[in-house]
Amino acid sequence: xxxxxxxxxxxxxxxxxxxxxxxHLDAAYNVARWLTRNDQDAEDVVQEASLRAFKYWKGxxxxxxxxxxxxxVRNTYYSWLRQRSVQPELTxxxxxxxxxxxxPNPENVLLQNADRELLKAALEDLPVEFRxxxxxxxxEGLSYxxxxxxxxxxxxxxxxxxxxxxxxxxxxxxxxxxxxxL
Amino acid sequence: MTCRExxxxxxxxxxxxxxxAGSLGVEKHVQGCASCLTDVENLHALASEIENGGLRFxxxxxxxxxxxxxxxxxxxxxxxxxxxxxxxxAVAAAVLIxxxxxxxxxxxxxxxxxxxxxxxxxxxxxxxxxxVASSDRHTxxxxxxxxxDYSPPVKDLTEQGFRLVGGRLDYVDSRPVAAxxxxxxxxxxxxxVWPSNNTVxxxxxxxxxxxxxxxxxxxxxxxxxLVSELNLAELGECARLLKE
Numbered sequence: 184x185x186x187x188x189x190x191x192x193x194x195x196x197x198x199x200x201x202x203x204x205x206x207h208l209d210a211a212y213n214v215a216r217w218l219t220r221n222d223q224d225a226e227d228v229v230q231e232a233s234l235r236a237f238k239y240w241k242g243x244x245x246x247x248x249x250x251x252x253x254x255x256v257r258n259t260y261y262s263w264l265r266q267r268s269v270q271p272e273l274t275x276x277x278x279x280x281x282x283x284x285x286x287p288n289p290e291n292v293l294l295q296n297a298d299r300e301l302l303k304a305a306l307e308d309l310p311v312e313f314r315x316x317x318x319x320x321x322x323e324g325l326s327y328x329x330x331x332x333x334x335x336x337x338x339x340x341x342x343x344x345x346x347x348x349x350x351x352x353x354x355x356x357x358x359x360x361x362x363x364x365l
Numbered sequence: 366m367t368c369r370e371x372x373x374x375x376x377x378x379x380x381x382x383x384x385x386a387g388s389l390g391v392e393k394h395v396q397g398c399a400s401c402l403t404d405v406e407n408l409h410a411l412a413s414e415i416e417n418g419g420l421r422f423x424x425x426x427x428x429x430x431x432x433x434x435x436x437x438x439x440x441x442x443x444x445x446x447x448x449x450x451x452x453x454x455a456v457a458a459a460v461l462i463x464x465x466x467x468x469x470x471x472x473x474x475x476x477x478x479x480x481x482x483x484x485x486x487x488x489x490x491x492x493x494x495x496x497v498a499s500s501d502r503h504t505x506x507x508x509x510x511x512x513x514d515y516s517p518p519v520k521d522l523t524e525q526g527f528r529l530v531g532g533r534l535d536y537v538d539s540r541p542v543a544a545x546x547x548x549x550x551x552x553x554x555x556x557x558v559w560p561s562n563n564t565v566x567x568x569x570x571x572x573x574x575x576x577x578x579x580x581x582x583x584x585x586x587x588x589x590x591l592v593s594e595l596n597l598a599e600l601g602e603c604a605r606l607l608k609e
Contacts, residue, residue, distance in 0.1 A: 187536075187539060188536075191536055195487070196440070197436065197437065197440050201433065201436070205432070205433070208424045208428070209423050209424050212422055212424035212425075212428060213421050213422045213423070213424075216422040217422070226425070226427075226428050229424065229428060230428070230432055233432045233435065234435055234439055237436050237440070238439075299419055302414060302420065303420060306420070320380065321415040321416050322415065322416070322420065322421050326382070327380070327382050342376060345376050345380070346373075346376040349408060352411060353407055356411075
């Protein structure tokens with residue numbers, strides 16, 4: 184009989200978890216998909232991350248469920264990489280002095296020509312920690328502070344990563360546009 | 366602000382992460398600097414391209430289903446591991462004997478009260494108020510037949526202002542119990558009924574916890590718990606009518 188009561192309590196815990204966490208599964212998948220750049224890998228990472236989240240659920244105080252889940256997705260991705268013995272091509276974080284000019288030549292990039300596929304290719308070409316910052320900022324709408332918490336880096340690093348990521352994106356798009364004119 | 370200082374802050378400026386002094390400084394410089402202005406325009410354009418470029422992936426339905434299944438599996442009902450629970454029951458029984466000998470029955474009643482309030486709140490939260498929705502007691506009472514090893518008395522108090530909404534099978538005090546639902550104006554009332562010989566308490570009385578009022582009594586071998594956010598006077602009236 185004691186077991187039965189326990190079962191009911193566990194069922195309630197499961198319901199609470201489902202209601203709080205599952206609505207953020209799209210965000211989790213989007214981040215995982217951009218990190219892994221592959222549908223199946225992204226599904227594996229999200230599946231594993233959800234299980235981890237459920238394991239830690241009791242210890243979660245309940246501030247911001249989405250950021251919490253995204254941090255778990257990110258950590259799961261990095262341990263998934265390690266399991267596959269793939270070293271992520273990390274780029275050293277320079278300070279802000281690295282950012283000199285946003286674009287090499289100060290003319291407006293013809294972004295209207297940047298179709299979805301080109302933009303996607305440009306994003307996928309970014310080093311993973313830059314890509315992560317861009318996705319969290321532009322697609323998930325997170326603040327520098329939230330991104331810093333998720334990526335476990337200082338806010339200054341988030342700022343520098345975003346600046347360098349955008350610089351790369353603009354260069355990529357400028358070059359692509361230039362190729363089109365040749 | 367120099368051009369170099371400004372360039373270092375342009376991203377934070379575009380992202381709205383600068384304080385007002387910083388923003389003003391950047392704006393002042395950008396107004397007089399064609400190069401920085403172009404950069405700001407490019408950054409804005411890039412941000413809106415990424416945001417509105419349909420680049421966001423959505424989780425496939427298959428993944429949602431799989432995740433739910435995996436979590437349910439990771440959360441096994443402990444009743445499956447019977448042997449552990451035999452030990453646990455033995456320990457629990459020993460603890461209970463100690464408690465009873467020390468005449469510490471109050472925590473048990475406190476637990477029961479919490480359970481009843483939880484069931485009441487859950488019935489409203491989960492939008493699962495009734496399993497059988499009917500104001501006819503001749504529909505509600507037979508519905509429990511075969512689902513419980515007893516037949517709960519069902520009274521229709523519609524004429525007295527407590528409309529019978531329906532019935533529900535619930536789980537309280539480690540057993541399936543009948544929950545009858547009444548409504549008074551906007552307030553829902555849960556009445557839990559089960560044979561009294563299994564309950565830890567035989568006292569009668571009323572109490573208030575977490576803003577909910579509870580009234581308890583036993584009658585003809587049945588234990589009754591009435592719970593609602595309805596005021597105690599009206600809930601008392603309901604209890605009186607049910608006892609009649």
